[in-house]
Amino acid sequence: MSTPELLPWWVGLPVSLLLVLGGIVALTGCLGLLRLPSFYQRIHGPAITITLGTGCILIASMLYFSALQSRPVIHELLITLFVLLTAPMVSMLLMRAAVYRDQRKRRLPGEAPESGEIYPLSARPADKRAP
Amino acid sequence: MNELSAFLLPLALNFALGCVGLAIVFCTLRLLRGPSAQDRVLALDTLWMCAMLLILLLGMRHGSLVYFEAALLIALLGFVSTVALAKFLMRGEVIE
Numbered sequence: 001m002s003t004p005e006l007l008p009w010w011v012g013l014p015v016s017l018l019l020v021l022g023g024i025v026a027l028t029g030c031l032g033l034l035r036l037p038s039f040y041q042r043i044h045g046p047a048i049t050i051t052l053g054t055g056c057i058l059i060a061s062m063l064y065f066s067a068l069q070s071r072p073v074i075h076e077l078l079i080t081l082f083v084l085l086t087a088p089m090v091s092m093l094l095m096r097a098a099v100y101r102d103q104r105k106r107r108l109p110g111e112a113p114e115s116g117e118i119y120p121l122s123a124r125p126a127d128k129r130a131p
Numbered sequence: 132m133n134e135l136s137a138f139l140l141p142l143a144l145n146f147a148l149g150c151v152g153l154a155i156v157f158c159t160l161r162l163l164r165g166p167s168a169q170d171r172v173l174a175l176d177t178l179w180m181c182a183m184l185l186i187l188l189l190g191m192r193h194g195s196l197v198y199f200e201a202a203l204l205i206a207l208l209g210f211v212s213t214v215a216l217a218k219f220l221m222r223g224e225v226i227e
Contacts, residue, residue, distance in 0.1 A: 012136020016143035019188075023150030026184060030154035033177055034161050039170055042161075046177040049154065057147065057184055064140075064191055073196070079183070079203055086210040090176055093217035098169040100221050 011067040015060045022056030029053060039098055043091060050087045055080060144192050151188060155181045172216045179209030 025048060032045025058076045065073040158181055162174035183205045190198025219225050 007136045007140065009135040012140050016136075016139040019143040019147040022184075023147035026181065027150040027154045027157075030157040030177060030181065033174060034157040039167060039173070042170065043173060046173065046180070049177060050180050054180065054184060057187055061187055061191055065196060068194060075199065076187075079187075079199075079206055082203070082206055082210075083180075086206075090210065090213050090217070093214060093221075094169055094173055094176075097172075097217045097220035098167075101167070101169065 007064075007067050011063060015064050015067075018056045018060035018063070022053045022060065025049065025056060026053035040095075043095060043098075047087065047091065050083060054083055141192075144188060148185070148188050148192070151181055151184045155185065168220055172213065172220065175216070176209060176213040179205060179213070183209070 029045045029047070029049030032048070033042055036042045036045060058080050062074055062076045065076075155178065158174050158178040162171055162178065165171040165174055183202045186198050186202045186205065190196070190202070215225050
């Protein structure tokens with residue numbers, strides 16, 4: 001369609017800075033996902049990618065297309081809004097699933113699960129654990 | 132002065148594309164390696180987000196607004212699939 005040669009420098013400079021920042025932040029979050037030792041630490045890595053990295057790149061995209069088409073192009077706000085709304089929900093659901101699964105794994109072997117059983121956050125009572 | 136953006140923008144776009152591609156590689160490694168199921172679901176969710184970023188950057192590079200709808204669809208489907216998988220991890224079934 002159009003080429004970036006048509007853009008003035010006061011659009012090109014912030015867009016470039018936001019793009020570089022967004023790329024570095026996205027890479028950092030995924031590096032955390034790869035390198036951190038336990039799941040409860042690993043869940044914090046992608047939060048950076050999803051909020052700050054996506055935000056930077058979406059703002060850069062908005063600025064770029066607004067300058068390219070010489071009219072305000074703000075429908076990237078839809079993605080921003082949606083991602084910012086759903087990221088905490090996804091983290092919360094995953095964290096709850098992980099906590100439940102870890103506690104279910106800690107159940108004594110040979111013990112049948114009871115219906116409607118609630119797994120406490122603390123360790124099992126001592127009278128059931130000790131032989 | 133306009134040569135600055137003509138020089139800087141493709142450079143920054145290529146740099147961001149490389150970063151997001153490397154991030155996708157990291158997510159894939161965690162997806163393949165992940166010791167538990169919740170690790171794999173988390174890696175899959177991050178992979179959806181990185182794919183959305185990649186499509187947005189490709190749209191900026193080609194100067195076309197069509198890519199925006201694909202990115203929005205990817206964000207929506209990623210949310211729904213991650214919620215379904217998290218529910219499956221917790222309950223053992225998706226629809227009760």
